Amino acid sequence: MQSLMMNSQLMISNILKHAEKNYSKREIVSVTADNPRHRYTYQDLAVRTRKLANALESLGAKFGDRIGTLAWNDYRHLELYYAVSGSGMVCHTINPKLFPEQVNYIINHAEDRFIFVDVLVMPLVEALAAHLPKVEAFIVLTNKVNMPQTTLENVLCYEELIADQSSDFEWPEFDENTASGMCYTSGTTGNPKGVVYSHRSTLLHAYAGALPDVTNASGRETVLPVVPMFHVNAWGLPYATIMTGAKLVMPGPKMGDGETLQDLIETENVTFSSGVPTIWLALLDYLDKSGKKVTSLSRVTVGGAACPRAIIVRFKDNHDTMVYQGWGMTETSPLGTFFGLQPGMEDYTDEQITDLQTMQGRGVFGVEMRIVDEDNNELPWDGVAFGALKVRGPWVIRGYYGMSQTPGEEGCPVDDKGWFDTGDVATINADGYMQITDRTKDVIKSGGEWVSSIDIENAAVSHPHIAEAAAIGRYHPKWTERPLLIAVRKADREASSSDILKFLADKLHKWSLPDDVVFVDELPHTATGKLNKLALRKAFEDYEFPEPVNIQK
Structure with a gap:
């Protein structure tokens, strides 16, 4: 029938x-090269x-x-x-x-x-x-x-x-x-x-993006998409905002300029904005230096890379702005998961809520997700097991342009059940909150165990003297690989390797502690602002740890 x-x-x-x-x-406000x-x-x-x-x-x-x-x-x-x-x-x-x-x-x-x-x-x-x-x-x-x-x-x-x-x-x-x-x-x-x-x-x-538990797009909102329109359709905001009648504020070529973003937020009464972590760090640093505020900004979405805990805390404590982290890829349009509190969490402490905010959120209806082991066996959602993250749904890719769309053939990104392998390693807890622990190609395998470079990086950037950090695996004669932390100091700040290692000692599992810290003037990034781990591994391919560390598993 x-x-x-x-x-x-x-x-x-x-x-x-x-x-x-x-x-x-309804109004659309833009910064352009000619206006x-x-x-x-x-x-x-x-x-x-x-x-x-x-x-x-x-x-x-x-x-x-x-x-x-x-x-x-x-x-x-x-x-x-x-x-x-x-x-x-x-x-x-x-x-x-x-x-x-x-x-x-x-x-x-x-x-x-x-x-x-x-x-x-x-x-x-x-x-x-x-x-x-x-x-x-x-x-x-x-x-x-x-x-x-x-x-x-x-x-x-x-x-x-x-x-x-x-x-x-x-x-x-x-x-x-x-x-x-x-x-x-x-x-x-x-x-x-x-x-x-x-x-x-x-x-x-x-x-899906306009749902209340996602961006909550509506005619009552003023939205500033800092995420570029040239990258995955600005996370769908040019469609969700116009669909729901939101006021739209667009930063043009000034999307990385903290002063311009602050001015747009304040003068246009922006309530919601989306961008990658580097953008928010630039805005927060500008606000700290200038003493200016973003009083209308009730929430921001962070995606494109794992959000450091420091961003979440600084927005909440200094500006009463809630951070909502999401996860997705070009291949998922990009929405896959999004943070949101569930019924029964009303009595959570600030620390417990922040813990959840550092995760990538829960699945959005329309995207199925699973984690699997090396033999493609599905793993439990218990917050302990972690494996390759796979997804499928009506806005998830089934093939690349000009390449095979037949599962199993070279170039086809999905298996015979329609699951797309994201290339991410993740864990999912019993409440459905997913956390990316690494990219498959970036995970550090030390002594037969996986060490999350993302956990190390997020802990490192919470140090008051560190502006940015990246963790990669380098050769170790006993453990095959051990973590090396590569960090950029904030301007006019000093911090030694021993200072950073002491700072991290109570923030990471002992096995995840880096064996050394190297300071550089800047870190390489991809065109979308993500850390370029490939370039870092190339630059440090001949690196040797100073002395074997007497660490016990």
Whole structure:
């Protein structure tokens, strides 16, 4: 027996149509290279997006074409999100912070026909243009007055392109499984791999992300997405916010600037924001030095890397802001888990709540998860067992672009049961709270036991003189590997190796204590701000511990 319900397709364009009718006066505020505080409404967004859809058609862009963007978080990029996908094309967001050769590979692999580029990214495009034979034109995201001088011939001005276009456009309806967006992984080994999202997966992900126990998106919120729109669709916020009518504040190229973020939060009354740990450390340090506050900010989401306990404590104690940690990947759209307190936890102490906040949260409906041992046997959720984390669900990848989608074949990321191996090592407690203990490739195997580099790093950055830290495994004649801590001191602060080791002594299990601490001026990062452990292992491949440590298991 079949249902008698309408079979409407889930379309990204329907978000915009709904928002225009129901939240037309809601505001979108942007920082751009040509305007430090641009303002307009959802109504303006809808009108300009229809004009952009007509402009794409005038360029000759067709259904299924990949349209690339090299841009920051602002209103023009938002217009591209909806115009490109809504027209049946694929919005391919590209990280301008990647190495030029990676950007070159990604654009050619995706076969982008047109690239929309921020003014500040033009030097990169100019350097690569000769190696991008299939790109027909570059459209600069600015107005005529601020168009940069360039040697490129196939360059158009965004505002001129859409200026004379009609604001009437009938959004097409098609199969909801049609590709809507692309984002390439930023792995440190091999070429980046393309993840292709659908209209269906994107809308289901937006629904889940807006749930009360996740971001609690609503028209009563003012949201500042600091996480880049070029990285996993800014964690779905450009869809969840517009879907629910939230005021949207976008930091443009200033997403890493503590002063700008503080000013935006205070003057626009931002209530909720999302970003990676390095962003929040920069903001907290600015607040400490300036004495300024973020009085409207009730909560922040942290993802992309494990959140140090120090960030959670500093936000709560100094600014009465709650930190919600989540976990996900490019391959999971990215939402997989999210922190939230459960009934029965009302009497938890601050310390117990902070303990939970340092974990990556509970599964969000729509994502199944399991942990397995080396023989793929499922492990219990007891907070003790840890193993490879696998997930599946309607917004989880089943194959990479241009690679095999047949389970078991080389290049296919899922097994014959549809489980995607995340590459993370995790433990899950009886209440369903998951904690990443390491990446499979980063775990330190010492004397037959796994040591979590993340635990070591989080403990180290809680030291008042340490700005950032990374733990890697290095050769040990007795134990095969032992942890080496590589740390960056805060400016004008002093700390010796013995100081740090003493500090860590009561914060880590004895077997997890590093055998040495080495200080450096800075640590290498990937283009998405994560610690580049591969580069660190390469840099310290010849490292030898000073003396064998008399440690007993």
